[in-house]
Amino acid sequence: MASRVGLLLAPSSSLARNPPRARLPYPLPSHHLGRPTYRRFASSAPLRSPLWWPRQAPPLFSARAMSGSAGSPPYAAELAAAKKAVALAARLCQTVQQEILQSDIQSKADKSPVTVADYVHVGSQVLVSLALNMEVTSGSFSMVAEEDSEDLRKDSAEEILEHITDLVNETLAEDGSYNITLSKEGILSAIDTGKSEGGPSGRHWVLDPIDGTKGFLRGGQYAIALALLDEGKVVLGVLGCPNLPLASISNLNGSSCGDQMGALFSATVGCGAEVESLEGSPPQKISVCTIDNPVNASFFESYEGAHTMHDLTGSIAEKLGVQAPPVRIDSQAKYGALARGDGAIYLRFPHKGYKEKIWDHAAGAIVVTEAGGVVTDASGNDLDFSKGRFLDVDTGIIATNKQLMPSLLKSVQEAIKEKSQAPSPL
Numbered sequence: 054m055a056s057r058v059g060l061l062l063a064p065s066s067s068l069a070r071n072p073p074r075a076r077l078p079y080p081l082p083s084h085h086l087g088r089p090t091y092r093r094f095a096s097s098a099p100l101r102s103p104l105w106w107p108r109q110a111p112p113l114f115s116a117r118a119m120s121g122s123a124g125s126p127p128y129a130a131e132l133a134a135a136k137k138a139v140a141l142a143a144r145l146c147q148t149v150q151q152e153i154l155q156s157d158i159q160s161k162a163d164k165s166p167v168t169v170a171d172y173v174h175v176g177s178q179v180l181v182s183l184a185l186n187m188e189v190t191s192g193s194f195s196m197v198a199e200e201d202s203e204d205l206r207k208d209s210a211e212e213i214l215e216h217i218t219d220l221v222n223e224t225l226a227e228d229g230s231y232n233i234t235l236s237k238e239g240i241l242s243a244i245d246t247g248k249s250e251g252g253p254s255g256r257h258w259v260l261d262p263i264d265g266t267k268g269f270l271r272g273g274q275y276a277i278a279l280a281l282l283d284e285g286k287v288v289l290g291v292l293g294c295p296n297l298p299l300a301s302i303s304n305l306n307g308s309s310c311g312d313q314m315g316a317l318f319s320a321t322v323g324c325g326a327e328v329e330s331l332e333g334s335p336p337q338k339i340s341v342c343t344i345d346n347p348v349n350a351s352f353f354e355s356y357e358g359a360h361t362m363h364d365l366t367g368s369i370a371e372k373l374g375v376q377a378p379p380v381r382i383d384s385q386a387k388y389g390a391l392a393r394g395d396g397a398i399y400l401r402f403p404h405k406g407y408k409e410k411i412w413d414h415a416a417g418a419i420v421v422t423e424a425g426g427v428v429t430d431a432s433g434n435d436l437d438f439s440k441g442r443f444l445d446v447d448t449g450i451i452a453t454n455k456q457l458m459p460s461l462l463k464s465v466q467e468a469i470k471e472k473s474q475a476p477s478p479l
C-alpha cells in the first residue's frame with residue numbers, strides 16, 4: 054500500500070475532487086477507543102480478537118457448512134466463506150470500475166488513476182476480512198494481504214478514508230447479508246487484519262484484494278484472489294473474475310461465445326476445481342485441456358510487458374512449437390482460464406529483481422492443480438507458500454497440463470540459457 058498511497062493522498066485525485074457520496078442513513082458508531090468498531094443491529098456476538106464481529110445467517114451466496122461435520126468435504130465451511138467474501142468484494146470492485154470507466158479519469162493530465170485503485174484495494178480487503186470473520190467462527194483469524202492502514206491513519210487521509218468507509222457500507226447495504234455499518238476506525242482495524250506474515254504453521258488466509266490493478270484501471274481483467282494456507286500448504290482457493298466470461302473464452306482473444314460476465318473459480322485440496330457465476334449459479338467441475346501436441350496449444354501471459362519478459366516467453370513458445378499468438382490478459386484470471394481449458398499454457402517471467410508474493414499465486418495455483426494441471430517454477434520445482442509473504446522461485450512460473458509439462462520445461466530451460474548467453478545490448 055505504501056507505494057500507492059502517496060498518490061492516493063495527492064490532491065489531484067479525481068475521486069477526491071468529486072463531491073462526497075451521500076452518507077448512509079445508518080447511525081455511525083460513536084468513537085471507540087481501541088474497542089469494537091462495528092455497529093450491529095443483532096445482539097450477542099462474542100469478542101473475537103482483534104475485532105468484534107456480529108454473527109447472523111447471511112442470505113446471499115452462502116452455503117454454510119460446518120467444518121469437519123460428518124459427511125461434509127474438508128474445509129467446506131471455509132470454502133463457503135471464501136466464496137461469499139470474494140463475491141462481496143467483487144461487488145464493490147465492479148461498482149468502482151464502472152465509475153472509473155464512466156469518468157474521464159484515464160484521460161486526466163495528471164494520470165492519477167492509481168489513486169482510485171486504492172479505494173478499491175482497501176474496500177475489497179475490508180469486505181473479505183469482514184465476511185470471513187462473519188462466516189468462519191471457529192479458531193483464530195490470520196490473514197496475509199497486500200494492504201495496511203498506515204497511510205490511511207494520517208490526518209491528510211481523512212477524506213479518502215471517509216469515501217472508502219461509505220463505499221464499503223454501501224456495498225454491505227446493497228448486498229444485504231449483514232446488518233452492519235463500519236466506522237472509519239472499523240475500516241482501519243479490518244485492513245490491519247491482513248498483516249500476518251503467514252509461514253509454515255497454523256492457518257492463514259492469503260488475499261490479493263485486487264490482482265491485476267492495471268487491468269482493473271484499463272477496464273480489462275482483474276481478480277479477487279483468496280486462498281487458505283494450512284500448515285504451509287494451500288488447501289483452498291477462490292478466484293473472483295468479474296470481467297471474465299462465465300463460458301469459455303472460445304476464440305482465445307478475450308471474447309466469448311457466452312454472454313454472461315463474471316466467473317468464480319474455486320478449489321479445495323483433493324476435491325477438484327469448479328466454476329460458477331459471481332451470483333452463485335450451480336458450480337460446474339472444470340479441468341485443464343488435454344492437448345498433448347504443442348502445435349495445438351495456446352499460451353497465456355501478462356498483458357503488461359513490465360510484468361513479464363515477452364521476448365523470453367515468445368522464445369519459449371517458438372522452441373516448443375506453439376503456433377498461436379500469445380493470449381495476453383491481466384491477473385490470476387489467467388489461472389482460472391487455464392484451469393477450465395481455455396488455453397494450454399501459462400508463462401510468467403518477471404524482469405530481474407522482482408519478488409513474487411504469495412497472494413499473487415496461491416489461489417490461482419490450487420485452482421489449476423485441482424483441475425489436473427501442474428504449476429512450477431522455471432526449474433520444475435513446486436511453489437512453496439510456507440516461507441512468509443514472498444515466494445522463493447527460480448526465474449519464473451509456468452503452468453500447463455501433465456502431458457505438456459516435460460516438453461515445456463525443456464523449452465523453458467533452453468530459452469533461458471539462450472537468453473543468458475545473448476550479448477547484452479550496449
Ligand SMILES: Nc1ncnc2c1ncn2[C@@H]1O[C@H](COP(=O)(O)O)[C@@H](O)[C@H]1OP(=O)(O)O
Binds near residue numbers: 355357
Ligand atoms: N514489475 C512487476 N513485475 C511483475 N509483476 C508485477 C510487477 N509489478 C506488479 N506486478 C504484479 O503482477 C501481477 C499482475 O500480473 P499480470 O500482469 O500478469 O496480471 C499483480 O499482482 C501485480 O501486482 P499488483 O497486484 O500490486 O498490481
Ligand SMILES: [Mg+2]
Binds near residue numbers: 261263264265412413
Ligand atoms: Mg496481485
